[in-house]
Amino acid sequence: MSTFLFSLCPSALPTLRLVDGDGNRCQGRVEVRFRSTWGTVCDDGWDAINTDVVCREVGCGLGLELKVGSFFGFGFGPILLDNVRCKGHEDHLTDCFHLGWGGHNCDHNEDVGVICSGADSHGHVCVHQGQWLVGGQHQCEGRVEIFTQAQWGTVCDDSWGLADAQVICRQIGCGEATHAQGEAFFGQGSGTILLDNLKCSGMEASLQECSHIPWNIHNCDHSEDASVTCTLL
Incomplete structure (x- = not known):
């Protein structure tokens, strides 16, 4: 049986989410928040390490698959990150190297998505x-x-x-x-x-x-x- 201790997160609202994953919160198009605006992430250079960082940040275990070419549909609004390169130890995707907020050479047909293993089976989960x-x-x-x-x-x-x-x-x-x-x-x-x-x-x-x-x-x-x-x- 999975056991979670839920509490209100001490920080503000989340800076990363997975959307349009057919009702599964542990898969979907990767979206990040910058200055109150949500946007997508380009799939240039995206790899399994980036996927692991995303899945860990949203409390969804390990990365199973990365999905390029807007697999989970086109996003709306700005493309906020491109050429993301994580080392694997980062707590947040936004801690990884990238071209700078809003810097990209993509359009929304390159929105990246991920599939994670599922919700963590134990430990503390904060609730935004x-x-x-x-x-x-x-x-x-x-x-x-x-x-x-x-x-x-x-x-x-x-x-x-x-x-x-x-x-x-x-x-x-x-x-x-x-x-x-x-x-x-x-x-x-x-x-x-x-x-x-x-x-x-x-x-x-x-x-x-x-x-x-x-x-x-x-x-x-x-x-x-x-x-x-x-x-x-």
């Missing part, structure tokens, strides 16, 4: 909680995605409104909420739908403090993913 916006034209608009208990997921648009959007905008360091879009306005997410029937007053410090039905309970599909547009500060 937060949310980000995906698929917009800038960091302050997009589909709402929440990270909690080691998984990313979306929010259903049932009862979604400007008060809910305002909580998101404030928490991610953006300005006022101008739109609270539904019906997957910025594209459909993948994986779990984590929250439904949110009812925020607009004063909450985080979306998780708002009234909602229990986690992972919903009557939606991803065609109802909620989105927001906030002003840029």
Whole structure:
């Protein structure tokens, strides 16, 4: 039996994630975060050592396979890293050598992905909680995605409104909420739908403090993913 001790991570939000892995958090396209913006990693020079560093960082054991040529689909937004060369001892992919943030000669058909062995079978796992916006034209608009208990997921648009959007905008360091879009306005997410029937007053410090039905309970599909547009500060 696998045993985990979960606690809230002392650091801020994660700087690396695996996405579009068909519901498996231990496989997918590699995405990194830089200054509140998520982006992809080019597959130039990618090897098994890099894969091991990624899998270890996300708590998913050993690297089994590296996947080049956008195996897990094209990403959106900037290509943030290229020619990554890890030695294997690094705690974070961003500790490895690379060309510098945003330096690359790729497009999204070279987005790299990995397949890991699976969640670590023992030890301590810290849990990040937060949310980000995906698929917009800038960091302050997009589909709402929440990270909690080691998984990313979306929010259903049932009862979604400007008060809910305002909580998101404030928490991610953006300005006022101008739109609270539904019906997957910025594209459909993948994986779990984590929250439904949110009812925020607009004063909450985080979306998780708002009234909602229990986690992972919903009557939606991803065609109802909620989105927001906030002003840029």
